[in-house]
Amino acid sequence: SQQGEEDPQALSIQEGENATMNCSYKTSINNLQWYRQNSGRGLVHLILIRSNEREKHSGRLRVTLDTSKKSSSLLITASRAADTASYFCATDGANSKLTFGKGITLSVRP
Amino acid sequence: NAGVTQTPKFQVLKTGQSMTLQCAQDMNHNSMYWYRQDPGMGLRLIYYSASEGTTDKGEVPNGYNVSRLNKREFSLRLESAAPSQTSVYFCASTRQRGGIEQYFGPGTRLTVT
Numbered sequence: 582s583q584q585g586e587e588d589p590q591a592l593s594i595q596e597g598e599n600a601t602m603n604c605s606y607k608t609s610i611n612n613l614q615w616y617r618q619n620s621g622r623g624l625v626h627l628i629l630i631r632s633n634e635r636e637k638h639s640g641r642l643r644v645t646l647d648t649s650k651k652s653s654s655l656l657i658t659a660s661r662a663a664d665t666a667s668y669f670c671a672t673d674g675a676n677s678k679l680t681f682g683k684g685i686t687l688s689v690r691p
Numbered sequence: 692n693a694g695v696t697q698t699p700k701f702q703v704l705k706t707g708q709s710m711t712l713q714c715a716q717d718m719n720h721n722s723m724y725w726y727r728q729d730p731g732m733g734l735r736l737i738y739y740s741a742s743e744g745t746t747d748k749g750e751v752p753n754g755y756n757v758s759r760l761n762k763r764e765f766s767l768r769l770e771s772a773a774p775s776q777t778s779v780y781f782c783a784s785t786r787q788r789g790g791i792e793q794y795f796g797p798g799t800r801l802t803v804t
């Protein structure tokens with residue numbers, strides 16, 4: 582069963598705009614991760630935020646975590662055409678296995 | 692380092708045929724995973740191996756078997772392929788069970804007719 586649910590399912594923006602993607606989950610977690618998947622490729626880890634952290638930055642990425650609402654958001658600032666990809670959140674809980682959401686398809690128009 | 696490698700990249704099987712998908716990692720990782728990815732379903736865990744010599748079922752293990760041959764290699768076997776197993780299969784590895792980033796292979800696109 583899916584733990585993480587991303588929202589929206591698809592997002593289309595203009596190059597230079599910011600992209601915000603959301604993830605909600607159901608049970609308690611140790612940490613939450615975001616991955617990117619380019620078409621026809623495997624997933625690539627972007628960023629991890631631990632359950633005791635509220636915000637984390639990595640380059641143009643900003644991720645927030647609200648454990649009271651069981652939700653996370655990924656913000657990509659100043660988007661580029663190369664950011665076009667699918668983005669997945671993944672959670673791990675007491676069983677230590679990652680559970681992935683269904684993904685968000687981001688299209689960045691040049 | 693090659694990271695996580697998978698063979699083959701593409702495969703077409705007839706219903707009832709068997710095959711083994713190979714996965715190897717050169718990062719000295721302890722844990723390895725097999726996922727399948729279907730449109731609109733995200734990634735679902737088939738089997739995983741927390742360490743050499745151990746394997747456990749994931750969310751969708753039926754119709755599959757695995758072997759953790761050594762620390763580097765983790766293979767997935769379809770004994771009698773079914774059209775429902777048409778999917779893209781990804782192998783991944785990590786230093787420890789969950790909690791830390793997983794490194795993914797490029798995937799195997801399998802079609803069962």
